[in-house]
Amino acid sequence: MPPAPTSPDFPSREPTLPERQRESQSLPPPEADALAHSARLAAGIRAEIAASETAAIPFSRFMELALYAPGLGYYSAGASKFGQEGDFVTAPELGPVFAACVAQGVAPVLQQLGADAIFFELGGGTGAFAEVVLKRLLELDALPDRYAILEPSAQLRERQRERLQQRLTPPLFALVEWLDGPLPHDWNGVLFANEVIDALPTPRFAIQHGEVYEEHVVVDGDGFARVLRPADAFLGNAVRQLERALGTPFAEGYRSELLPQLPYWIQAVSGGLTAGAMLFVDYGYPRAEYYQSARSDGTLRAFYRHRMHADPLRWPGLQDLTASVDFTALAEAGVAAGFGFAGYCSQASFLLGNGLAQVLQRIEKIEDVGERQRRHNEVKRLTLPSEMGERFQVMGFEKGVEFGAAFLAGDLSFRL
Numbered sequence: 001m002p003p004a005p006t007s008p009d010f011p012s013r014e015p016t017l018p019e020r021q022r023e024s025q026s027l028p029p030p031e032a033d034a035l036a037h038s039a040r041l042a043a044g045i046r047a048e049i050a051a052s053e054t055a056a057i058p059f060s061r062f063m064e065l066a067l068y069a070p071g072l073g074y075y076s077a078g079a080s081k082f083g084q085e086g087d088f089v090t091a092p093e094l095g096p097v098f099a100a101c102v103a104q105g106v107a108p109v110l111q112q113l114g115a116d117a118i119f120f121e122l123g124g125g126t127g128a129f130a131e132v133v134l135k136r137l138l139e140l141d142a143l144p145d146r147y148a149i150l151e152p153s154a155q156l157r158e159r160q161r162e163r164l165q166q167r168l169t170p171p172l173f174a175l176v177e178w179l180d181g182p183l184p185h186d187w188n189g190v191l192f193a194n195e196v197i198d199a200l201p202t203p204r205f206a207i208q209h210g211e212v213y214e215e216h217v218v219v220d221g222d223g224f225a226r227v228l229r230p231a232d233a234f235l236g237n238a239v240r241q242l243e244r245a246l247g248t249p250f251a252e253g254y255r256s257e258l259l260p261q262l263p264y265w266i267q268a269v270s271g272g273l274t275a276g277a278m279l280f281v282d283y284g285y286p287r288a289e290y291y292q293s294a295r296s297d298g299t300l301r302a303f304y305r306h307r308m309h310a311d312p313l314r315w316p317g318l319q320d321l322t323a324s325v326d327f328t329a330l331a332e333a334g335v336a337a338g339f340g341f342a343g344y345c346s347q348a349s350f351l352l353g354n355g356l357a358q359v360l361q362r363i364e365k366i367e368d369v370g371e372r373q374r375r376h377n378e379v380k381r382l383t384l385p386s387e388m389g390e391r392f393q394v395m396g397f398e399k400g401v402e403f404g405a406a407f408l409a410g411d412l413s414f415r416l
Contacts (some may be wrong), residue, residue, distance in 0.1 A: 010280060019025055022033040025315075028305055034318055037201045041065070041072040041317040056216035056229060059312075064201035066154060066316040069259070069348060074317050075199070076124075076152050090195055091281070091347070091388060092129035095378040098351070100131035105354035105406040108143035112401045117144045117380045118189035119278070122196045122269060124149040127160035127262050129194070134172050143188060147175045150182070150269075186272035195268075197330065198322045202257040204298065205231060205239050207250045212236040215255070217313065224313040234260060246291055256291060256298035257323045263333040275400035281347060284325030284392050286415040298325035301345050328416045332394055339397035343407025343416060348389030351382060352407030 047066050049057050067074045090100040110117045119137075124130055130147060138141050151157045157178050173184070204215035206228055213228040214235055218276075229244055231239065238260035243249050250256075259265075271277060284290065290299070302312045304319040312321050327344060335341055360379065366372040383389040393412070396403055 012281055022024050025389070027307055027309060030315060030318055035315075037072065037077065038317050041069055042224075044069065044072065045224070047408055050215065054216070054229065056218045056227060059202060059215040059217055059226060060201040060203045062217040062224070062316075062399075063312070063321050066199065066312075067199060067318070067319055072317050076319055077155070077317060090125060091382055091392070092125055092132070092194065094381055095357070096128075096132045096374060097375065098382055099129045100136045100359055101351045101354040101356055102129075102148070102192065102281075103133045103136035103139065103142075103348065105403065106277065106279060107137060107140040108404040108406075109398070109401045110142040110144055110191055113188045113276060115145055116188060118146045118148055118183065118184060118187050119144040120148045120150070120187075120189060120191045121368060122150050122191070122193040122256075124151045124156065124158070124160045127163040130160065130176065131164055131167050132194065134175065138172065143172075144175065146177060148177050148179050148183065148267060149197045150179045166294045182271040183273075184267050184271070185276050189273070190276055190277040191270055191273060193279070195283075197259075197262075197280060197325045198283050198284070199320070200259060200262070202259050202300075202323050203235050204255060204300065205235060206255040207233060208410055210252070212239045226313065243289075244292070246288065247379045248304055250291075251296070253294060254293075256295070256297050257300060259326070259329065263336050266330075266333045270339075273399065277342065277362045277399070277401055277403060278334060278397040280325075280330060280395050281350075281392060282325045284327055284393065286412075287326050287328035290324060290328075291328045325393075327395060331413075331416050333399040334395070337397075339399045341413070342396035342403045343394045343411060344393065345407055345410040346390050346412065346414045347392035347394055348383040349404070349412075351412025354389040354406055356383075 016114070045057075045062065048061075048065070049055060065073060066074050070076055106119075119133070121130060132150065134143070134147060149157075149160065151160065161178070162178075164176055168176075179314070204226075206213045206215060209226060212231040212235065214231040215226050216226050216229045217224050219225075224368055230236075235258070238258055239250075242258060266278075284299075300312060300323045301308050302314070302321055303309075304315070304321045312319075331344065356379070363372060363375040363379070366375065371414065379386045394407075396407060
């Protein structure tokens with residue numbers, strides 16, 4: 001991602017295969033303890049492959065283990081992931097601007113719900129988002145009754161807890177709790193997920209001799225390799241339904257990702273959300289753009305030390321694996337879960353429509369020249385089309401509430 005990527009989004013053009021190969025070859029080698037960690041996870045994956053009837057596991061299962069295997073997966077273990085010392089930088093880690101605007105966007109929802117509202121964040125990062133959101137919601141008189149974080153990494157939980165305990169007043173910190181799964185009871189509130197759907201374990205399909213195949217992973221010497229196996233009925237039917245929706249069959253050799261389980265995931269994480277809203281921020285495309293003929297190898301990427309490359313099987317547990325979001329599928333899944341579609345726009349438009357002008361006014365009053373410049377650079381990263389502004393998009397859903405003005409700027413729903 002020229003210059004060296006600092007967030008798991010896409011460059012302005014898709015790299016060619018030779019470029020990806022060069023990127024993969026230029027990766028800095030992990031340290032010995034990291035390699036030992038990866039070797040332990042790889043041994044577990046090899047054992048699962050050996051125990052399978054076909055000596056192969058679906059790529060989605062490999063991705064699940066690589067990212068979420070207890071104590072060893074990328075998001076479950078203790079390796080640093082965020083910031084310059086990690087593999088990527090997310091919007092909340094750049095500074096307070098993103099979270100402050102999100103807080104302003106959801107404040108009307110929380111005010112409509114009243115005193116028992118819950119803010120439910122999927123994946124808490126370093127805790128930077130929660131810190132700013134709680135402070136800003138206090139200013140807006142829209143504090144939730146609880147702030148719940150679903151975080152699979154014990155190390156990140158502790159990092160979040162330490163940060164929030166140090167930087168929040170005791171009454172604000174008392175609102176925060178950590179969960180191991182979706183809320184187990186009926187609840188009212190806001191569900192928020194930034195760069196979560198792109199990390200859901202995704203099946204990879206391929207068209208071969210006119211039939212639908214699924215990518216599997218096999219043992220290959222000391223490493224792993226991807227091979228094709230006939231798709232099961234669930235994935236095969238999903239691909240054929242996708243072709244019908246697109247109005248054209250996929251070409252021979254076409255490969256990509258498809259999340260037929262997305263509706264079930266939405267229903268699971270929203271759980272008993274009886275009144276409230278869901279807000280998703282991620283990178284991706286509407287369906288027709290996602291499955292363009294030119295994007296014939298899908299969107300799967302690996303990120304390691306701020307370098308994007310195309311070898312998802314290398315160093316399991318040490319690198320992030322990600323695929324773009326089909327926002328048309330997300331819209332369908334949200335509506336199927338019983339929510340009303342609230343809006344869809346670019347990240348830049350969402351920030352502009354939710355208080356960015358006021359944030360900029362506050363930035364101009366910062367006396368420290370260096371800090372003021374850092375905040376200006378943060379706004380540029382968040383909003384410029386060549387950075388996160390257009391590649392990242394925001395989609396909202398509502399049930400029994402209204403977002404209000406949150407999506408009035410730059411509506412993109414006509415593209416879905």
